[in-house]
Amino acid sequence: MGKTIFDKIWDKHVVKIIEGGPSVLYIDKHLIHEVTSPQAFSGIEKRGAKLFRPKQIVATADHNVPTINQHLPISDQLSKFQVDTLIENCKKHGVELYGLGHPNQGIVHVIGPELGITQPGMTIVCGDSHTSTHGAFGSIAFGIGTSEVEMVFASQCVMQTKPKVMRINIEGSLQNGVVSKDIILYIIAKISASGATGYFVEYAGSAIRALSMEARMTICNMSIEMGARGGIIAPDETTYAYMKGRPFAPQGENWNKKLTDWKELYSDADAKFDFEININASDIDPMITYGTNPGMGLSVTGKVPTMDSISDPTEKQNFEKALAYMGLEAGQSLLGMPVQNVFIGSCTNSRIEDFRLVANIIKGKQKNPSVKTLIVPGSQAVAKQIKAEGLDKVFTEAGIEIRQAGCSACLGMNEDKIPAGEYCISTSNRNFEGRQGAGARTMLVSPLTAAAALLTGKITDIRTMLN
Amino acid sequence: MQSLQKIKSRFIPLRIENVDTDQIIPARFLKATTKEGFGKNLFRDWRYENDDETKPKADFVLNQKQFSGEILVAAKNFGCGSSREHAAWSIQDYGFKVVVSSFFADIFKNNALNNGVLPVTVSDAFLQAIFAEGADATLSIDLEKQIITIDSTGASESFEINAYKKTCMLNGYDDIDYLLSMKEEIEQFELNHNK
Ligand code: SF4
Numbered sequence: 001m002g003k004t005i006f007d008k009i010w011d012k013h014v015v016k017i018i019e020g021g022p023s024v025l026y027i028d029k030h031l032i033h034e035v036t037s038p039q040a041f042s043g044i045e046k047r048g049a050k051l052f053r054p055k056q057i058v059a060t061a062d063h064n065v066p067t068i069n070q071h072l073p074i075s076d077q078l079s080k081f082q083v084d085t086l087i088e089n090c091k092k093h094g095v096e097l098y099g100l101g102h103p104n105q106g107i108v109h110v111i112g113p114e115l116g117i118t119q120p121g122m123t124i125v126c127g128d129s130h131t132s133t134h135g136a137f138g139s140i141a142f143g144i145g146t147s148e149v150e151m152v153f154a155s156q157c158v159m160q161t162k163p164k165v166m167r168i169n170i171e172g173s174l175q176n177g178v179v180s181k182d183i184i185l186y187i188i189a190k191i192s193a194s195g196a197t198g199y200f201v202e203y204a205g206s207a208i209r210a211l212s213m214e215a216r217m218t219i220c221n222m223s224i225e226m227g228a229r230g231g232i233i234a235p236d237e238t239t240y241a242y243m244k245g246r247p248f249a250p251q252g253e254n255w256n257k258k259l260t261d262w263k264e265l266y267s268d269a270d271a272k273f274d275f276e277i278n279i280n281a282s283d284i285d286p287m288i289t290y291g292t293n294p295g296m297g298l299s300v301t302g303k304v305p306t307m308d309s310i311s312d313p314t315e316k317q318n319f320e321k322a323l324a325y326m327g328l329e330a331g332q333s334l335l336g337m338p339v340q341n342v343f344i345g346s347c348t349n350s351r352i353e354d355f356r357l358v359a360n361i362i363k364g365k366q367k368n369p370s371v372k373t374l375i376v377p378g379s380q381a382v383a384k385q386i387k388a389e390g391l392d393k394v395f396t397e398a399g400i401e402i403r404q405a406g407c408s409a410c411l412g413m414n415e416d417k418i419p420a421g422e423y424c425i426s427t428s429n430r431n432f433e434g435r436q437g438a439g440a441r442t443m444l445v446s447p448l449t450a451a452a453a454l455l456t457g458k459i460t461d462i463r464t465m466l467n
Numbered sequence: 468m469q470s471l472q473k474i475k476s477r478f479i480p481l482r483i484e485n486v487d488t489d490q491i492i493p494a495r496f497l498k499a500t501t502k503e504g505f506g507k508n509l510f511r512d513w514r515y516e517n518d519d520e521t522k523p524k525a526d527f528v529l530n531q532k533q534f535s536g537e538i539l540v541a542a543k544n545f546g547c548g549s550s551r552e553h554a555a556w557s558i559q560d561y562g563f564k565v566v567v568s569s570f571f572a573d574i575f576k577n578n579a580l581n582n583g584v585l586p587v588t589v590s591d592a593f594l595q596a597i598f599a600e601g602a603d604a605t606l607s608i609d610l611e612k613q614i615i616t617i618d619s620t621g622a623s624e625s626f627e628i629n630a631y632k633k634t635c636m637l638n639g640y641d642d643i644d645y646l647l648s649m650k651e652e653i654e655q656f657e658l659n660h661n662k
Contacts, residue, residue, distance in 0.1 A: 012660070013660075015649070015652060015653055015656045016649070016652060018631050019630070019631075020629060020630030020631055021629050021630055021631020021632065022629065022631060022632075024646065024649065024653075026653070026656060026657075026660060035497050035498075035551075036550070036551065036552065038499075038500035038501075039500070039501065039502050039552075042500070042501070043643075047643065047647070049647060052650075052653075063497075064497075064498060076498075078498035078499075079498055081498075081500065082498050082499075082500055085500050127550065127552075128549075128550060129548070129549055129550035129574060143550040143574060144550065144574070144577075145550055145551075145552035145555070145574060145577060145578035145581065146552040146553075146578075147552060147578065147581035147582065147641070147642070147643070148577070148581070148642075150643055151642055151643050151646055154643050154646055154647055155643075155646035155647065155649065155650065155653055156653065156657075157646055157649075157653060159631075159642045159645075159646070161629065163573075193485055193544065193547060194485070194543070194544040194547060194570060194572070197544075197570070197572060197573060198573065227544070227547060227572060227573070229573055293485050293487065293547070314482060314484055314542050314543075315484065317482065317483075318483060318484045318485065318542075321483070411489075411494045411549075412493070412494050412495060413494035413495055413497055413498070430487075430489070430548060430549075432487045432489040432490065432548060433489070433490060433512065434489060434490070434493055434512050435489050435494075438493070438512055438518060
């Protein structure tokens with residue numbers, strides 16, 4: 001019987017299967033950042049062990065860094081201490097660090113692909129759930145906890161039970177104004193925030209093949225938001241074209257050799273999946289979330305569900321709680337609602353293509369004066385590219401400041417927060433209570449829908465602004 | 468890691484679905500570089516008005532004096548969202564040894580097991596039966612037999628845990644000890660893998 005791409009890669013990395021237990025899985029690349037690594041470093045030191053393969057680790061500072069004045073010392077003392085701890089640990093243990101001020105610095109899931117560290121056929125882990133992003137290159141990539149970070153430090157392996165594999169096929173072409181973020185928000189709304197728990201998800205079909213690497217990353221990124229361990233897309237010519245010539249990508253003869261291996265990475269025609277879903281791309285509208293988990297999403301022209309659509313009493317209670325938090329009524333439509341904040345950034349949508357999409361919409365126009373903005377590139381390299389393409393001028397002329405690279409308002413950990421009670425149209429990946437700051441009301445959207453809100457100050461159907 | 472064999476305790480009922488790790492421990496508390504002391508910030512924004520410890524929210528279960536115990540019982544899809552292990556640390560630091568739910572998010576389940584907190588998955592019906600009990604009711608959990616019992620009614624259900632994790636938990640040793648002992652095997656594997 002044929003194998004799925006997931007099985008092909010997984011099987012190549014199993015060092016051992018523990019009887020009645022998990023597999024010991026070998027990890028090719030380990031990415032670390034300041035927030036989830038300090039306890040792992042101190043753990044390994046406490047055991048008197050050394051890092052097993054420090055050369056297979058790359059570090060950056062992203063979660064807990066300011067997005068202005070990065071050349072100055074970090075003013076929040078706790079944040080500064082955490083970032084300094086990372087610097088010290090990397091130095092002590094021989095780990096390559098792209099810290100603040102380094103041209104390679106940025107959100108860990110943006111820089112991995114951008115530098116060519118992320119490659120097809122690899123296993124990649126990071127102490128961050130959105131590690132699923134890297135699956136867009138045909139790798140098995142997933143988030144781990146700090147104990148597991150310590151495991152990889154100690155042995156370059158993690159213990160994992162093999163997940164089931166689901167395939168989501170998306171066929172056909174997208175409507176004008178609909179982009180990859182809408183695809184993934186649509187899928188999560190369809191199968192719920194826990195609908196893929198226990199699974200690894202392969203995305204396939206003509207609509208996926210037609211996407212750029214940036215767009216594929218957006219989809220894999222949010223796999224975790226439906227409970228999946230990760231997402232994966234088989235590599236193809238789009239993947240190789242993106243990778244070629246990147247600093248850590250294989251070069252010369254080695255490139256050709258790797259390419260031959262990569263071309264074997266696809267699900268065989270007779271491979272069996274534990275579950276399959278088929279989606280028609282043209283059914284997808286621009287999407288927006290109305291609630292407090294990413295599964296609570298709808299078409300931007302749709303209406304918030306009503307109570308009678310829910311039967312389970314606990315679910316009813318949760319639904320009411322979410323609407324109360326969001327300040328919304330059951331059955332209401334969202335179109336035309338005023339928004340106070342727009343955040344364009346995060347590992348979901350902070351790549352060059354995202355800024356091109358937004359610039360294209362706002363070009364020659366002014367942002368709505370009532371909207372506060374946080375426009376944050378995912379990496380130093382993206383920031384540089386924005387300048388090189390002259391997009392920064394489009395933003396400045398629209399009255400918008402572009403920040404420096406980092407996670408920013410995605411998680412309410414650094415200084416960029418959304419005030420309590422205010423709405424934020426956000427290209428990030430989580431709309432949990434308080435995620436963007438205590439009391440902040442997050443609505444997840446695509447960069448296009450965010451651009452529309454920038455101009456109108458309201459929730460807007462981007463399709464009405466395109467010709 | 469602490470070992471766990473049997474436990475009998477009252478429990479705290481958290482009737483909320485999709486409890487994500489941002490609620491368990493909000494991001495602003497992730498600036499620490501050690502594992503200790505997270506318990507006092509567990510469910511911080513559900514527990515206090517305006518982040519003020521002098522203003523506990525009366526409607527949140529951790530603030531309701533009638534409830535206590537080393538077992539947390541939560542509605543389905545507990546621990547979804549961010550992979551932060553701080554969530555497991557805060558639950559453990561607060562004093563919970565077991566979390567019961569009808570569904571756990573994958574990463575949280577792993578993190579809990581790696582920190583000596585036992586996730587017990589029960590059926591929806593059994594979860595409702597637990598929620599129907601009063602504040603004085605107790606639950607008994609026997610890890611060896613993999614059985615959870617509502618003591619007042621004697622209703623019980625068996626739960627799954629993989630054999631390896633069970634042994635770790637019963638004996639209080641962890642994956643890292645195991646992996647460190649595999650060093651030679653891993654080096655051997657690398658010889659082929661990196662060719
Ligand atoms: S951008 Fe947001 S989701 Fe992505 S790594 Fe940073 S905090 Fe996590």
